[in-house]
Structures are given as structure tokens and as C-alpha cells.
Amino acid sequence: MQCIIAVLATIFLLQTRPGFVQPVPASVPDVRMTCEAGRESVRPGETFMILCTLDIPRDFHVYWKSPGASGTPTEFQVGGGANLQVGETLYPRPAMFDDEAGRTYGYEGRTQFLVPVTVPADCPEGTVPITVKGRWLACRKACWRGEATRGIEVVVSSDTTSDERPEISRAARCMPIPLSSMDGASISLENSTLEIRGPIGRRGLPRLVPVEIPGVIHADPRISRDGEEFLVRIPYRLEPANSLGAEPRVEGLLLFGEERHDPSFAFTMLIPPAERGAGGEDTSNRRNAP
Amino acid sequence: MNPLNLTLQLLAVSMLCSLGMPAYAQVTPLPANPTPPAEKGEKEEAEEKPEVAKVGKPAPNFALKDIKGKAHQLSSYAGNYVVIEWFNPGCPYCRGIYDNGVVEDIHTKIRQVDPDFVYLAINSTANQPKEFVITQSDEFLQKQEMPGIPVLLDYDGKVGRLYDARTTPHMYVINPEGVLIYAGAITDDRNFDKGDKATNHVINAVRSSVSGTEVAPNTVRPWGCSVKYQGGSKGGRKPRGRAPGRKP
Numbered sequence: 001m002q003c004i005i006a007v008l009a010t011i012f013l014l015q016t017r018p019g020f021v022q023p024v025p026a027s028v029p030d031v032r033m034t035c036e037a038g039r040e041s042v043r044p045g046e047t048f049m050i051l052c053t054l055d056i057p058r059d060f061h062v063y064w065k066s067p068g069a070s071g072t073p074t075e076f077q078v079g080g081g082a083n084l085q086v087g088e089t090l091y092p093r094p095a096m097f098d099d100e101a102g103r104t105y106g107y108e109g110r111t112q113f114l115v116p117v118t119v120p121a122d123c124p125e126g127t128v129p130i131t132v133k134g135r136w137l138a139c140r141k142a143c144w145r146g147e148a149t150r151g152i153e154v155v156v157s158s159d160t161t162s163d164e165r166p167e168i169s170r171a172a173r174c175m176p177i178p179l180s181s182m183d184g185a186s187i188s189l190e191n192s193t194l195e196i197r198g199p200i201g202r203r204g205l206p207r208l209v210p211v212e213i214p215g216v217i218h219a220d221p222r223i224s225r226d227g228e229e230f231l232v233r234i235p236y237r238l239e240p241a242n243s244l245g246a247e248p249r250v251e252g253l254l255l256f257g258e259e260r261h262d263p264s265f266a267f268t269m270l271i272p273p274a275e276r277g278a279g280g281e282d283t284s285n286r287r288n289a290p
Numbered sequence: 291m292n293p294l295n296l297t298l299q300l301l302a303v304s305m306l307c308s309l310g311m312p313a314y315a316q317v318t319p320l321p322a323n324p325t326p327p328a329e330k331g332e333k334e335e336a337e338e339k340p341e342v343a344k345v346g347k348p349a350p351n352f353a354l355k356d357i358k359g360k361a362h363q364l365s366s367y368a369g370n371y372v373v374i375e376w377f378n379p380g381c382p383y384c385r386g387i388y389d390n391g392v393v394e395d396i397h398t399k400i401r402q403v404d405p406d407f408v409y410l411a412i413n414s415t416a417n418q419p420k421e422f423v424i425t426q427s428d429e430f431l432q433k434q435e436m437p438g439i440p441v442l443l444d445y446d447g448k449v450g451r452l453y454d455a456r457t458t459p460h461m462y463v464i465n466p467e468g469v470l471i472y473a474g475a476i477t478d479d480r481n482f483d484k485g486d487k488a489t490n491h492v493i494n495a496v497r498s499s500v501s502g503t504e505v506a507p508n509t510v511r512p513w514g515c516s517v518k519y520q521g522g523s524k525g526g527r528k529p530r531g532r533a534p535g536r537k538p
Contacts, residue, residue, distance in 0.1 A: 070457045070516035100519035101456050141417045143515035145382040241506035
């Protein structure tokens with residue numbers, strides 16, 4: 001018994017000596033990507049979803065489209081024949097991760113993304129091959145870049161169209177919905193501050209996940225209760241020289257609750273030219289439906 | 291119970307309690323600004339809240355030793371352009387900028403306008419033993435045939451925090467007058483697939499500065515792995531509360 005205790009004590013002393021740091025595991029995380037068309041067959045001119053699933057190993061995370069202080073966005077590139085029109089990837093509600101380098105936004109575990117694809121109206125009938133290339137950065141204590149390419153097929157037929165797979169609607173339930181769909185919500189811009197109001201539900205005050213837009217610098221947001229409403233105020237300033245050609249706008253998500261199926265609302269508001277001058281001279285209040 | 295037994299058992303219990311807790315390396319950094327004893331109290335107070343690097347302002351001075359043991363003080367490079375890369379050869383993006391010739395391109399093109407420009411790689415990685423960080427950095431640059439790039443060790447992360455370095459790579463350009471003229475991404479090509487069409491923000495910043503035109507952009511969101519500071523990532527902790535932002 002004494003021997004065992006002595007061995008354990010020795011290990012302990014070695015582990016806690018100054019300068020000892022647990023080495024980072026060298027193994028590459030096995031992030032698995034699968035893709036499937038949301039329908040087996042579509043008519044020319046119709047839009048369908050491609051479902052891309054990442055199975056992320058325990059304790060690792062990949063990043064949202066606007067990853068925060070560090071990281072790179074998870075991306076899906078869809079290619080193939082038939083001049084398919086590929087829409088913007090729909091990202092599910094992200095989680096927040098904090099470390100010494102700042103706050104980032106992303107995903108753990110099984111995560112599903114949707115990519116809308118429209119078949120041209122003049123698309124000839126037949127089987128259309130599609131390739132999906134996914135790229136991600138998976139991090140735990142260290143980071144690994146990953147990518148995978150998957151091939152899928154969809155049948156284009158003017159006669160029949162198949163039902164959407166139930167997995168698509170399940171994935172869609174994790175996607176943020178427009179703030180305009182929240183009853184009683186309003187969004188306005190005044191004195192270089194974006195203000196969002198809405199009813200406080202049973203889930204309490206929202207949390208804000210900002211989308212970083214080049215040339216638009218957010219200050220700390222203020223989230224408070226104003227009677228029966230929540231009030232989110234996001235001060236910003238513009239740096240036109242750093243816009244990289246992007247239209248100046250304030251964009252982000254409001255998250256309610258903690259779980260990935262809890263509601264999240266997306267907002268975006270272009271900063272009108274009158275507000276883009278130094279100091280935002282035009283202080284006219286624009287209260288819009290979001 | 292005899293005293294030996296008691297001591298061993300206490301050690302075992304404390305060991306079990308400490309499982310999972312991070313153990314930090316001790317380092318002895320070169321003082322950033324050696325301070326005369328008479329001013330020490332005042333200086334210590336000032337050092338508690340160092341001014342973080344800001345584009346358009348004088349770059350905060352620092353002093354660090356490189357992995358060969360040579361001391362480097364930023365202020366000693368006044369009169370030349372200084373490019374600083376936050377460096378971690380364990381990060382795939384950091385390796386990528388070497389593997390894809392981005393760093394070499396910076397050296398070639400900036401030497402054309404300032405033959406004596408200085409390129410510093412600062413490694414604030416502390417999720418590995420210090421000896422490993424040194425060896426890994428050295429071996430990486432040897433393999434890249436760029437052993438001349440000094441890798442400055444910032445194991446306690448003080449200089450990284452002073453510059454608000456978030457990613458590897460995260461680039462900073464300082465002009466000959468000591469003013470920080472650019473901070474952010476190295477290029478607009480994080481997937482390394484744009485080839486000659488990629489925009490190198492570091493080269494552009496130096497060229498603009500040399501020609502006397504406005505450096506634009508002077509701040510671009512950096513991409514890459516997070517800097518692995520001491521006490522860093524604890525995995526997927528999901529905090530509540532406000533999301534942070536930058537003060538306008």
C-alpha cells in the first residue's frame with residue numbers, strides 16, 4: 001500500500017513541478033462529413049436543400065460563419081453540372097466558447113447545415129451529379145484544418161417530385177429565423193446605435209451574437225429589460241477604409257434559452273448613407289419592421 | 291498512523307484533488323523596459339494597465355528573447371519597417387503561410403523597399419511545454435529553410451495581450467517611426483487557393499506607407515487558430531451574459 005501511495009505521490013510531484021504542461025494530443029480529430037439531397041427528385045426550376053452533417057468528436061468545436069475572436073468559418077462549396085444556382089449556406093444557432101484569446105462562436109457534436117440549391121428551369125431531365133466540398137477548423141486545445149468532398153445525386157424530372165426528407169425539417173428547426181417573425185419586435189437605428197426591442201418571453205433576456213462586418217466596429221452591447229420588453233442596444237462606429245467593399249450594416253443573432261433548439265432570431269440592418277458620415281450627423285430615427 | 295503514512299496519504303489526496311487542473315510553466319521574461327529603482331513603484335503601477343497596441347499610435351515597446359537566447363527590443367529596430375507575425379507552427383494556418391510561400395513573398399517584396407526591414411515571429415503558445423515550443427519552432431523554420439527568422443518566446447503571453455494578438459497568424463506592421471500602421475490578417479486567402487489573385491495586406495501596408503498614401507485597410511479581421519495563451523482553451527464552455535465587443 002505504501003509503495004502505491006509513494007508512486008502516486010511521485011507522479012503528482014512530477015506533474016505539478018514548475019514548467020510542466022500537459023502536451024497537446026497529436027491525433028487529428030476525426031470530423032466526419034456526410035451529405036444528402038433533401039429530395040430524391042425535383043422539377044426544373046425548383047429549389048431543394050442539401051443537408052450537410054458534421055459529426056464533431058467530443059470536446060472539439062468548429063466555427064460559425066462569423067467565428068468571433070479567432071477561427072475560420074465552416075464552409076460548404078457546392079458544384080456540379082446543370083448550372084445549379086447555389087444559395088448561401090444556412091448555419092444553425094451557434095454556441096459560445098470562451099478562452100484566453102477571446103469569445104468565439106461555433107458547434108460541438110452532430111451539427112447540420114443546409115445549402116439551398118435551385119435547378120434551372122431549362123435543366124434537362126435526368127440524374128444530376130453534385131459535389132459538396134466542406135472545410136472546417138476543428139479546435140480543442142489545438143486546431144486542425146479539415147476538408148472532405150462528397151458526391152450526391154438528384155433526379156430532375158418534370159413529371160414527379162419527391163417529398164422532402166424529414167431530416168431537412170429537423171435541421172431547419174435549429175436555424176435562426178428572421179427577427180421579423182417575432183411578434184412585437186422592432187429594430188431602429190439612431191445616433192450610431194442599433195436598437196432592438198421585443199417582448200420578453202418565458203425564456204428571459206436574449207443574448208447577442210454579432211456578425212462581424214468589415215469596417216463596422218461594435219462596442220459592448222447593452223441588453224436590458226424595459227417594462228415587458230427586452231432592449232438590445234448596439235453602439236457602432238464605421239471605418240470606411242477597412243470595409244473591404246462590404247456594405248456597412250449591423251447584423252447578428254438574438255439567442256433565447258440555452259439549447260440548440262431554442263429560438264434564435266437573425267437581424268440585419270443596412271446603415272443608410274445619411275448615417276455613414278463622420279459621427280453619424282443624421283440622427284433621424286428610422287424605426288422599421290425588422 | 292505513522293507520520294510517513296500520513297504524509298503519503300495527504301499527498302495522494304491532494305494529487306487526486308488536482309487532477310484536471312492546469313499546471314503552468316514558469317518563465318522568466320526579459321523585462322520589457324528596465325526600470326530604475328527610484329521609479330519602480332510608479333512603473334509597476336503603470337505596468338498594471340499597459341496601453342494595448344492601437345493602429346495609428348506608437349507601437350508598445352517590448353523586449354523578448356528568441357529561441358536562440360538573443361534579446362530583441364522593439365525600439366532598437368526604429369528606422370526600419372518591422373513586421374510581426376504571431377506564430378505557432380502547431381497551427382495549420384501558420385504552417386500554411388510558410389508552405390504556400392506567403393511569408394517568403396513578404397520578405398522578397400518588402401526588401402525591395404526596405405532592405406533592412408525586420409521580421410519577427412512571436413510565439414505565445416503555452417499549451418505545450420516550453421522546451422517543446424522552442425524545439426518545434428526551430429525545427430519548423432529549419433524545414434522551411436527560413437532559420438533566419440527570429441522566434442521570440444512570449445510564454446507568459448504578456449506581449450501577445452499587449453498587442454491583443456488573437457490568432458496565428460496575426461500580423462502587425464510598424465513603420466520606421468515606430469507607429470503601428472497595420473494589424474490583422476496576413477492575406478484575404480485563408481484557404482490558400484487564390485494564388486496570384488490573393489491580396490497580401492502586409493505588403494500593401496508597407497507599400498502604401500513607403501509611397502506616402504493612406505494605409506487602407508489598416509485593420510482586417512485576422513483568421514487562423516486562437517493564440518494558445520497560458521490558461522487558455524478549456525473546451526466547449528458556453529458562458530452566459532453579454533457578448534463582448536470593441537469600444538468605438
